[in-house]
Amino acid sequence: xxxxxxxxxxxxxxxxxxxxxxxxxxxxxxxxxxxxxxxxxxxxxxxxxxxxxxxxxxxxxxxxxxxxxxxxxxxxxxxxxxxxxxxxxxxxxxxxxxxxxxxxxxxxxxxxxxxxxxxxxx
Amino acid sequence: xxxxxxxxxxxxxxxxxxxxxxxxxxxxxxxxxxxxxxxxxxxxxxxxxxxxxxxxxxxxxxxxxxxxxxxxxxxxxxxxxxxxxxxxxxxxxxxxxxxxxxxxxxx
Numbered sequence: 515x516x517x518x519x520x521x522x523x524x525x526x527x528x529x530x531x532x533x534x535x536x537x538x539x540x541x542x543x544x545x546x547x548x549x550x551x552x553x554x555x556x557x558x559x560x561x562x563x564x565x566x567x568x569x570x571x572x573x574x575x576x577x578x579x580x581x582x583x584x585x586x587x588x589x590x591x592x593x594x595x596x597x598x599x600x601x602x603x604x605x606x607x608x609x610x611x612x613x614x615x616x617x618x619x620x621x622x623x624x625x626x627x628x629x630x631x632x633x634x635x636x
Numbered sequence: 637x638x639x640x641x642x643x644x645x646x647x648x649x650x651x652x653x654x655x656x657x658x659x660x661x662x663x664x665x666x667x668x669x670x671x672x673x674x675x676x677x678x679x680x681x682x683x684x685x686x687x688x689x690x691x692x693x694x695x696x697x698x699x700x701x702x703x704x705x706x707x708x709x710x711x712x713x714x715x716x717x718x719x720x721x722x723x724x725x726x727x728x729x730x731x732x733x734x735x736x737x738x739x740x741x742x743x
Binding site: 576613619 | 668679723732736
């Protein structure tokens, strides 16, 4: 069974840093790209970042570029999202999800975790 | 970035109704369009990928169509469990974007 488990969410002050983790099991992790999607309170889904299967390619939404860094360790079946210079508007539930870009790449996110909550507040 | 719009922003329908949600991209995205259902307290659930392909395990009352810039999600014979918010998402390029969502209530 495919499982994704996010962790690392916490209450942090504006300007602070946090590292989220997404631990995967039940499938060949190294063959799948991974994405981060967030949902702020009362808002819709917002794509945040993506990383290719090998970790060689990374992508960021304009709202987080330069502040967030995505990486992965395929030996640990884990993807990380390093978040710095956090802002109040980064407060959200952060999900990780997987997609297969090896053939036809529609970036369809077919497996999701349950999310980890990040609260940025003084 | 490719901007996505959806209409309506919300709707209410009865069990057994057929519901249609539309999604428009700000530029052509071929068929790189996916649909999700999101219920409170749950992870989003992929319904349709590549504009019209039904994700494994999703009931056949869900269908998608369209290409280029205009897309449609249709839910036939609406069921009580179909409440939630529906999002379209373009995967045409690596800078993925979601639509603003359509909240569906069951009367």
